[in-house]
Structure formats: structure tokens, C-alpha cells
Amino acid sequence: MTYxxxxxxxxxxxxxxxxxxxTVMETPHTLVFHDIRPQAPVHVLAVPKGAYVTYDHFAxxxxxxxxxxxxxxxxxxxxxxxxxxxxxxxxxxxxxxxGMQEVPHFHMHILGGRPLGRLVELI
Ligand code: AMP
Numbered sequence: 001m002t003y004x005x006x007x008x009x010x011x012x013x014x015x016x017x018x019x020x021x022x023t024v025m026e027t028p029h030t031l032v033f034h035d036i037r038p039q040a041p042v043h044v045l046a047v048p049k050g051a052y053v054t055y056d057h058f059a060x061x062x063x064x065x066x067x068x069x070x071x072x073x074x075x076x077x078x079x080x081x082x083x084x085x086x087x088x089x090x091x092x093x094x095x096x097x098x099g100m101q102e103v104p105h106f107h108m109h110i111l112g113g114r115p116l117g118r119l120v121e122l123i
Contacts, residue, residue: 001056003053003054003057004053005053005104005105006104009103009104012105014031014033014047015031015047024080024081025076025077029048029065029066029069030046030049030066030069030073032045032073032074033047039111040116041112041114042089042113043110043111044077044081044110045108045110046107046110047106047108048062048070048106050066053106054104055108058106074110081112083110083112087112089110090116090119091108091109091111092108093108093109
């Protein structure tokens with residue numbers, strides 16, 4: 001599989017500092033910021049700094065250091081935002097057309113703070 005990354009996508013521009021963001025946590029390999037159109041009381045996006053289009057791209061080609069950093073940062077953010085307890089949260093990553101991915105830079109949505117309903121609405 002060959003992945004084509006568009007360096008003009010909005011998250012690439014956020015990572016370059018061209019567009020502001022509301023940062024929750026930043027590490028050498030990962031940025032977590034608030035979604036601009038939150039769907040729940042907690043709605044943040046975890047983004048690796050590397051140029052990866054989708055989750056499978058990231059999982060296939062990122063270094064072990066990037067992958068560990070990304071997941072450990074998500075864990076810290078869940079603790080920090082107080083959603084890691086029994087009430088829980090949902091982590092979602094959309095890919096491609098069927099996943100209805102809007103921004104072609106891999107990101108994980110982390111949502112919480114209210115009951116989130118069924119995962120997929122069958123229409
Ligand atoms: P997806 O459909 O999974 O690609 O989701 C893209 C998400 O990015 C949506 O939830 C948008 O609200 C969010 N988004 C788009 N532009 C920005 C931005 N400038 N800052 C923060 N979140 C954004």
C-alpha cells in the first residue's frame with residue numbers, strides 16, 4: 001500500500017504553527033488539542049507529528065518510538081481530562097471515504113463526559 005500525504009491539510013498546518021490550536025498536551029512526537037466543533041463535553045484530537053494519512057499508515061510505518069509516544073500520550077490525556085475512570089470515553093479514528101475522514105492526517109478522536117450512544121448508526 002502506498003500512502004499519499006497532502007502537506008497542506010489543516011492538521012499539517014496546525015503542526016507547522018500556521019494555524020492556532022488549543023493544545024492539551026505536546027510531546028516530541030505527538031500533539032493533542034481540542035476539536036474545534038466538540039461533539040461531547042470532552043472532545044480532543046490526538047495527532048502524531050509525522051506525516052501519516054490514516055491509522056493503518058501510522059501503525060505500518062511509524063517508528064516504535066512514535067507509536068509508543070502516541071499511545072502513552074493518549075493515556076496521559078485520558079487521566080488528565082478525568083475520563084479514564086469507570087464512566088469511560090470513546091476513541092475513534094476515521095479513515096478514507098467510508099470512514100468519512102475529513103482531515104487526511106491520522107488523528108484519534110477522544111470523546112467523553114456524557115453517554116455517547118451506539119458506535120455506528122445503521123442507515
Ligand atoms: P475526521 O472526520 O475524523 O477527519 O475529523 C476531523 C475533525 O477535525 C472534526 O471533528 C473537526 O471538527 C476537526 N477540526 C477541523 N479543523 C480543526 C481545527 N482547525 N482545529 C481543531 N479541530 C479541527
